[in-house]
Amino acid sequence: MSVTAKICGLSTPETLDAAIRHGASHVGIVFFPPSPRHVDRDRAAGLAARVPGHVGIVGVFVDPDDALIDASIAAGSLDVLQLHKVSPDRAAILRRRTGLKVWAAMAIKTSADLAAARSFVGAADRIVYDAKTPEGSALPGGMGVRFDWTLLDGHRHPLPWALSGGLDPDNVAAAARRTGAPLVDVSSGVESAPGVKDVDRIARFLQAVRQIS
Numbered sequence: 001m002s003v004t005a006k007i008c009g010l011s012t013p014e015t016l017d018a019a020i021r022h023g024a025s026h027v028g029i030v031f032f033p034p035s036p037r038h039v040d041r042d043r044a045a046g047l048a049a050r051v052p053g054h055v056g057i058v059g060v061f062v063d064p065d066d067a068l069i070d071a072s073i074a075a076g077s078l079d080v081l082q083l084h085k086v087s088p089d090r091a092a093i094l095r096r097r098t099g100l101k102v103w104a105a106m107a108i109k110t111s112a113d114l115a116a117a118r119s120f121v122g123a124a125d126r127i128v129y130d131a132k133t134p135e136g137s138a139l140p141g142g143m144g145v146r147f148d149w150t151l152l153d154g155h156r157h158p159l160p161w162a163l164s165g166g167l168d169p170d171n172v173a174a175a176a177r178r179t180g181a182p183l184v185d186v187s188s189g190v191e192s193a194p195g196v197k198d199v200d201r202i203a204r205f206l207q208a209v210r211q212i213s
């Protein structure tokens with residue numbers, strides 16, 4: 001079983017380099033000002049310049065307007081748009097307009113939440129199954145909340161997918177084995193405080209992913 005990993009919310013050269021050195025397939029840059037992981041365009045450009053071609057750069061957005069998308073693509077040399085809180089129609093428009101891969105993040109709490117996955121066929125290239133954050137939260141992700149992985153039992157994935165929400169170095173192997181996730185995505189689980197990535201935790205997470213079989 002080969003599992004790849006995205007380390008999300010990177011904002012410093014040291015932690016970005018660690019993610020790359022330890023084998024991340026994707027690195028995520030957050031373009032959402034309320035997030036403690038938000039980076040401005042200059043910082044995004046500096047980070048992107050360090051990323052080798054075999055590692056995908058994922059821009060993370062929450063219901064973005066066109067101006068933010070365009071400026072972020074230019075600054076961050078993005079390969080993928082990860083979109084939270086967007087409809088399939090909006091995802092399809094952004095996919096067509098930018099020519100980039102689109103990952104649709106879906107907030108999951110109950111089995112009913114999985115039904116919408118099919119509506120992203122033709123609009124997105126991958127579904128990111130993420131946990132629904134508590135009502136009233138400032139962020140739709142990046143809060144270390146996990147959903148019940150057994151909800152994915154028997155779910156027919158209409159698109160390539162990723163597992164996200166509450167993963168960390170100690171639970172990622174069990175999560176990937178339990179769900180069969182081809183790609184795992186982590187942010188707060190490799191931090192020492194909100195927005196502060198930890199090089200050792202990144203290394204431990206990616207080592208755990210490599211050892212999954």
Ligand SMILES: O=C(O)c1ccccc1N[C@@H]1O[C@H](COP(=O)(O)O)[C@@H](O)[C@H]1O
Nearest residue numbers: 008035141142143144165166186187188
């Ligand atoms: O990380 C953020 O700050 C963030 C902000 C806005 C939308 C999504 C965000 N993060 C995404 O949340 C998931 C899971 O995070 P965690 O591992 O549970 O902390 C991941 O896809 C991040 O890209």
